[in-house]
Amino acid sequence: MTYNPDIHNRRSIRLKGYDYSQAGAYFVTICVQKRECLFGQIADREMALNDAGRMVERWWDELNNKFPQSETDEYMIMPNHFHGIIVTVGADLRVCPNQTGAHQQTGAHAGAPLPKIVQWFKTMTTNEYIRGVKKHHWPSFPGKLWQRNYYEHIVRDEIELHRIREYIVNNPLQWELDRENPNMATNTTGQTHRSAPTDGNEPWRI
Numbered sequence: 001m002t003y004n005p006d007i008h009n010r011r012s013i014r015l016k017g018y019d020y021s022q023a024g025a026y027f028v029t030i031c032v033q034k035r036e037c038l039f040g041q042i043a044d045r046e047m048a049l050n051d052a053g054r055m056v057e058r059w060w061d062e063l064n065n066k067f068p069q070s071e072t073d074e075y076m077i078m079p080n081h082f083h084g085i086i087v088t089v090g091a092d093l094r095v096c097p098n099q100t101g102a103h104q105q106t107g108a109h110a111g112a113p114l115p116k117i118v119q120w121f122k123t124m125t126t127n128e129y130i131r132g133v134k135k136h137h138w139p140s141f142p143g144k145l146w147q148r149n150y151y152e153h154i155v156r157d158e159i160e161l162h163r164i165r166e167y168i169v170n171n172p173l174q175w176e177l178d179r180e181n182p183n184m185a186t187n188t189t190g191q192t193h194r195s196a197p198t199d200g201n202e203p204w205r206i
Contacts, residue, residue: 025073025087025155026114027164030122031147035182037079038129038139042175052129052138053077059124060084066120067112074165076172081180083168085155086117114152122146 032038039053049057056077063072063086073085126145132138155161175181 025085025161027153027155027168028082028084028086028114028118029151030082030118031150031180032080033141033144033147035080035180036139036141037182038141038145039077039079039082041079042172045173045175047076047078047172049077051136052132055128055132056082056125059121059128062124063117063121067117070112070117074168076168078171078175078178078180080182083171085161085164085168086114118150118152 039056040047040049042048047053060072060075060077060082063070069088071087073087075082075084122145129138129141129145133140153164155164171178176184
């Protein structure tokens, strides 16, 4: 399938009116522009990071120093995208927005807004990747390293947190069916086989 940014960019599902500086846990996915595989490869159903992938890992760890009111949880760097959980320190996972986006409880500890954290992570990894292209001949990228938007999901309870952690850890096992995989297997008719789940039907939501 020919790349189409209008189709392959993850749509935003941010809750209207939700204050992302409030305490909580967030599942975040960030994708490389045009699904270029820049961070390594899947070998024997495990992710093997290259130097660029290890660089992304270092900046993920650095989030804890840059934003001490937040804490990184489970994560996985894939060949062309990144999954991670960001938790506000001291967050009570029982405190979550209701269907209208309003908080069910008040007095939650405020921290850096999630978009600010993600943007800092994208900026720092992009800058170092550019240095890697110049100094170490890493593959160059056209335009921007990361897609402009990103996917995010508010983790509402401990059960869902466990489910998402499991999904993240097992992501390399599903690479052949991953919708971000640019080398999806084709069937005998030449059509691309895409059995990966859609936005509203990920395994961690079941």
